[in-house]
Amino acid sequence: MSFIETEEQQALRQAVAAMAANYGQDYYLEKARSGQHTTELWNEAGKLGFIGVNLPEEYGGGGAGMYELSMVMEEMSAAGSALLMMVVSPAINGTIISKFGTEEQKKRWIPGIADGSITMAFAITEPDAGSNSHRITTTARRDGSDWIIKGQKTFISGIDQAQAVLVVGRTEDHKTGNLKPALFVIPTDTPGLHWTKIEMEITSPESQFQVFLDDVRLPSDALVGSEDAAIAQLFAGLNPERIMGAASAVGMGRFAINKAVDYVKTRQVWKVPIGSHQGLSHPLAQNHIEIELAKLMMQKAATLYDAGDDFGAAEAANMAKYAAGEASVRAVDQAVQSLGGNGLTKEYGIAAAVTASKLARIAPVSREMILNFVAQTSLGLPRSY
Ligand SMILES: Cc1cc2nc3c(=O)[nH]c(=O)nc-3n(C[C@H](O)[C@H](O)[C@H](O)COP(=O)(O)OP(=O)(O)OC[C@H]3O[C@@H](n4cnc5c(N)ncnc54)[C@H](O)[C@@H]3O)c2cc1C
Numbered sequence: 001m002s003f004i005e006t007e008e009q010q011a012l013r014q015a016v017a018a019m020a021a022n023y024g025q026d027y028y029l030e031k032a033r034s035g036q037h038t039t040e041l042w043n044e045a046g047k048l049g050f051i052g053v054n055l056p057e058e059y060g061g062g063g064a065g066m067y068e069l070s071m072v073m074e075e076m077s078a079a080g081s082a083l084l085m086m087v088v089s090p091a092i093n094g095t096i097i098s099k100f101g102t103e104e105q106k107k108r109w110i111p112g113i114a115d116g117s118i119t120m121a122f123a124i125t126e127p128d129a130g131s132n133s134h135r136i137t138t139t140a141r142r143d144g145s146d147w148i149i150k151g152q153k154t155f156i157s158g159i160d161q162a163q164a165v166l167v168v169g170r171t172e173d174h175k176t177g178n179l180k181p182a183l184f185v186i187p188t189d190t191p192g193l194h195w196t197k198i199e200m201e202i203t204s205p206e207s208q209f210q211v212f213l214d215d216v217r218l219p220s221d222a223l224v225g226s227e228d229a230a231i232a233q234l235f236a237g238l239n240p241e242r243i244m245g246a247a248s249a250v251g252m253g254r255f256a257i258n259k260a261v262d263y264v265k266t267r268q269v270w271k272v273p274i275g276s277h278q279g280l281s282h283p284l285a286q287n288h289i290e291i292e293l294a295k296l297m298m299q300k301a302a303t304l305y306d307a308g309d310d311f312g313a314a315e316a317a318n319m320a321k322y323a324a325g326e327a328s329v330r331a332v333d334q335a336v337q338s339l340g341g342n343g344l345t346k347e348y349g350i351a352a353a354v355t356a357s358k359l360a361r362i363a364p365v366s367r368e369m370i371l372n373f374v375a376q377t378s379l380g381l382p383r384s385y
Contacts, residue, residue: 012068016050016075025080025255025349031205032352037161038205041081045072046116051086054240055094060111065306066091066240070247070298077251078258080349084206085158087244087364088122089113092237093166096183100225100233109164109185120185121162122237123153123211131369133181138169138213140182140223147218149184153211155363159195160207162188167213168234171227181234183224192216202359203352235314239305241364242317246298249324249360252353253291256328256335259350260284263339274338283334290327297323315378322370325360332357 005013023041031038045051054069055061062068069091076082094113097105112118129135138151149169159165164187171182186193193216195209225233261284264275275281301316332353336343344351361367375381 009068009071012050012053012064013071013075015048016045016072017079019044019048019050020076020079020081023079023081028081028205029203029349029352032203036205038081038083039161041076042083042085042116042119045076045083046114049115051083051090051116052094052110052114054090055110055114056098059098059106059114061094061098061114065302066095066243067299067302067306069240070243070302073244073247074251074254074295074298077248078254079251080255082248082251084204084248085119085121085161087241087248088157089118089120089162091240091244092122093120095240096166096233096237097185097224099236100229102221102225104221105185105224112163118164119158119162121156121159121165121188122168123156123159123165124168124234125153125155127152127154127210131366133168136168136170136181138167139172140169140184141172143217145220147184147220147222149186149213149216149218151213153213155198155208156195156211157208158206159188159209159211160197164188165193165211166224181230182227183230183233184218184222185224186213186216186218186222190216190218202355204356235310238364239301239310239313239317242321243298243301243305243313245360245364246294246301246317246320246324249321249328249357250291250295250298252357252360253287253294253324253328253331256331256350256353256357257284257287257291259348260335260338263342263348280338284338287327287331287334290323291331294320294323294327315374318365318370318373321360321365322367322374325367328360329357 049062050072053062053064054066057063073086090113097109126136140147140149164185167184167186168181192214194212198208200208264280265273267274297320301313301320304316305313335350339348342348376383
């Protein structure tokens with residue numbers, strides 16, 4: 001692992017930052033508050049090759065890795081316009097299909113995911129299973145050569161703007177015990193697939209949905225790869241998901257700190273800028289240190305992942321997601337504080353990040369489940385649940 005990004009990586013970082021700056025938080029909040037999607041930004045990012053930078057070149061991707069994709073996520077988020085669907089479409093689904101899909105599945109889905117013309121949602125969470133994915137009950141049964149899927153999912157991001165959804169279910173013969181998942185790509189216009197919006201208190205252009213699968217009939221080739229390899233397929237998507245969760249939070253932390261720093265440099269209520277009071281400068285310096293540390297762990301996770309060390313990447317990706325989530329919640333809180341009353345106005349836009357920043361503590365895997373993982377896997381402590 002090098003601490004110095006290559007010229008290519010630096011150029012990518014600058015290009016993404018330049019594009020994102022043309023949109024920024026004003027654009028993002030306007031879209032979110034008027035119930036619209038950030039379609040123009042998504043399309044431009046796709047056209048410039050940013051969304052599929054991690055996907056294989058032979059299927060229209062950029063041929064780089066999770067390091068580069070996390071960089072794209074971080075820079076967009078640092079500009080105040082994070083694209084949540086990047087966590088699921090290219091990072092989880094693009095990775096799973098390009099690593100495990102059949103040749104036909106790769107040709108059908110990856111080019112579109114890479115250039116952004118296809119957005120694919122991801123559905124694993126269920127109302128009664130929550131963090132315990134072993135309890136999911138969405139079930140696939142065979143009917144001739146077809147599959148019939150029945151079940152319910154919750155908090156599924158962006159299915160309304162997606163052309164397809166990757167659903168994690170289980171086959172009929174594996175109803176109990178440890179999860180033996182089966183992964184299906186379902187076009188969103190398939191009969192029997194419905195969704196209803198969950199009203200959230202997050203200012204975001206992407207919405208979350210309850211998803212209902214009422215005997216959804218699928219052809220046999222909707223199953224991703226092979227039935228027996230699905231646990232490996234699922235795990236292949238989890239490290240990228242956590243790395244992207246960390247990248248989003250690191251970007252949000254940077255965004256909040258920058259906003260606060262700009263403000264406290266000029267705002268005067270005594271005879272000097274308020275940023276000269278250590279009561280404000282020290283917490284912001286602390287926030288900066290915490291974000292930089294989380295970013296370092298995120299870069300380690302992405303580097304290990306890209307090098308093929310899935311086990312090492314799992315520990316680092318979980319720790320990075322945890323550290324970035326905590327650091328960004330604190331950075332956003334301090335940014336609001338630094339702006340005083342303006343921190344709570346719509347005009348300054350930082351209060352909008354308060355609930356959004358908490359997302360990194362809850363999804364895609366909660367703070368507590370990461371602590372469970374680290375306690376058990378890194379420290380060898382007994383499982384508590
Ligand atoms: C904005 C948003 C977008 C999302 N997008 C998607 C998506 O696109 N696709 C998808 O599949 N899911 C999505 N999710 C779901 C998300 O992954 C889950 O919310 C998350 O995994 C937590 O599950 P839960 O909400 O059921 O909480 P629960 O599992 O009910 O947990 C509630 C609380 O209990 C704690 N807890 C549970 N078990 C333990 C334990 N053993 N030890 C200690 N603490 C424990 C948790 O940490 C948490 O604090 C999204 C969620 C949100 C909020």
